[in-house]
Every structure is written in C-alpha cells, then in structure tokens.
Amino acid sequence: MAKPxxxxxxxxxLSDLDGWSHKDDKLNKEFSFENFRDALAFITRIAxxxxxxxxxxxxxxVYNTVKIALSTHDAGGKVTEKDLKLxxxxxxxxxx
Amino acid sequence: MAKPxxxxxxxxxLSDLDGWSHKDDKLNKEFSFENFRDALAFITRIAxxxxxxxxxxxxxxVYNTVKIALSTHDAGGKVTEKDLKLxxxxxxxxxx
Numbered sequence: 001m002a003k004p005x006x007x008x009x010x011x012x013x014l015s016d017l018d019g020w021s022h023k024d025d026k027l028n029k030e031f032s033f034e035n036f037r038d039a040l041a042f043i044t045r046i047a048x049x050x051x052x053x054x055x056x057x058x059x060x061x062v063y064n065t066v067k068i069a070l071s072t073h074d075a076g077g078k079v080t081e082k083d084l085k086l087x088x089x090x091x092x093x094x095x096x
Numbered sequence: 097m098a099k100p101x102x103x104x105x106x107x108x109x110l111s112d113l114d115g116w117s118h119k120d121d122k123l124n125k126e127f128s129f130e131n132f133r134d135a136l137a138f139i140t141r142i143a144x145x146x147x148x149x150x151x152x153x154x155x156x157x158v159y160n161t162v163k164i165a166l167s168t169h170d171a172g173g174k175v176t177e178k179d180l181k182l183x184x185x186x187x188x189x190x191x192x
Contacts, residue, residue, distance in 0.1 A: 036152055040143045047136045056132055059157045 004078035013084050017091055026058075027070040027083050031094055039066050045093045053089070055082045100174035109180050113187055122154075123166040123179050127190055135162050141189045149185070151178045 005013075010022045020029045033039045039061055046068070050056045058069040068090060070083035101109075106118045116125045129135045135157055142164070146152045154165040164186060166179035 036143070036147065040140070043139070044136070047132070051132065056159045059155075061155045063152045 002072045002075040002080040002082060004072075004075045004080055005084070010079055010084075017087055020087055020091075022079065024069075025071055025078050027079055027087050028068065029087075029090075030065060030067045033064045033066070036063050039064050042066055042094065046090055049089045049093065050086065053082070053086055055086050057086060057090070098168045098171040098176040098178060100168075100171045100176055101180070106175055106180075113183055116183055116187075118175065120165075121167055121174050123175055123183050124164065125183075125186075126161060126163045129160045129162070132159050135160050138162055138190065142186055145185045145189065146182065149178070149182055151182050153182060153186070 007022070010027075014020050014022060014027070020027050022028075031039075031042065033042065043059055043061060043066060046057065046059065055072070058067075058071075060067040060069075068087075070079070070086055071077045072080040072082050103118070106123075110116050110118060110123070116123050118124075127135075127138065129138065139155055139157060139162060142153065142155065151168070154163075154167075156163040156165075164183075166175070166182055167173050168176040168178050
C-alpha cells in the first residue's frame with residue numbers, strides 16, 4: 001500500500017508546481033486551451049503518461065477545458081508520491 | 097438559439113436509448129470498459145464525432161469508466177435535439 005503524504009509534505013511539493021491545489025484529498029488543476037482539439041490532444045498525452053506510470057488521473061473535459069484530479073486508490077484515496085510524480089509530468093506536458 | 101425540448105419529448109426519446117437518464121438538465125450515461133486504454137479509445141471516437149457535429153459533451157473519466165453529460169450551451173444549458181443526436185451517436189460508437 002502506498003503511503004499518504006502529510007499536508008505539510010504536499011504543500012511543500014506544490015510550491016514547486018504552478019497552480020495546483022490540494023482539495024478534497026486530491027491534487028487539482030484546471031487547464032485551458034484554444035479549442036476542443038487541443039484539449040483532447042492534452043488528454044491523450046496524459047493518457048500515455050498515465051499508462052507508463054501505472055497511475056491514472058480523474059479527467060474532466062468540457063470543450064476547451066481539462067480538469068485533473070489526482071489521488072491514490074491504494075492509499076485510501078489520499079495523495080501520495082505517485083500523484084506528485086504524475087502532476088509534475090502533466091505540468092511538463094502542458095508546457096511543451 | 098437552439099430550442100429546449102420538453103420533459104415529455106426527452107422521456108419519449110430516451111425510451112429508444114439504452115440506459116440514458118435525464119438529470120440536472122442533462123442527458124447522462126456512464127460507460128464501463130475492460131481497462132483505461134479502451135476507455136480512452138472511446139473518448140477519442142466521441143471526440144471526432146463531437147467535432148463533426150460541432151457539439152461537445154462533458155466527459156468524465158477515471159480509469160475504465162467514462163461518464164458523459166450532454167446539454168446545449170446555446171439553449172441555456174438545457175437538452176435539445178443536438179444532445180439527442182449526439183447521445184445516439186455515442187450509443188452507436190459504444191456498440192460498435
């Protein structure tokens with residue numbers, strides 16, 4: 001079972017990321033795009049990364065917005081290192 | 097502006113579809129798949145259809161589940177013929 005991070009560990013890690021929040025025991029961020037196609041392209045890139053990391057986000061899409069929520073099922077739905085790692089990857093895909 | 101359908105029109109149309117509900121002024125259905133890859137493939141197919149119909153669903157994905165919610169922005173967020181048409185297309189993609 002993955003070990004949940006403390007609130008302090010999460011806050012400290014989020015200070016290195018842009019615009020992520022810790023809410024409802026999840027790491028959350030909303031991304032905006034020019035249009036639906038760009039949003040879908042982003043989702044697809046996240047999908048490949050998620051498969052590689054064997055860790056999957058909640059993805060919510062409406063037209064040009066993509067909301068991501070990250071938590072770890074094996075840690076009682078809390079935030080773990082797996083979520084931080086995936087958040088960093090998603091951030092880097094967004095800034096590509 | 098697109099014309100909202102009445103509750104009766106919606107109920108009648110949904111009786112021809114499998115497992116869709118009318119809730120919160122939206123048409124809703126949750127789909128399940130073997131795994132994340134199949135869920136993502138379904139989302140991608142829906143995306144192409146949505147672009148073609150110039151009408152976009154709300155898509156919520158966690159691992160092997162995909163929740164769809166349909167409403168029409170130009171009709172005050174109510175259900176219109178556009179949503180029924182897209183629901184039918186999504187249903188047919190799912191049954192392919």
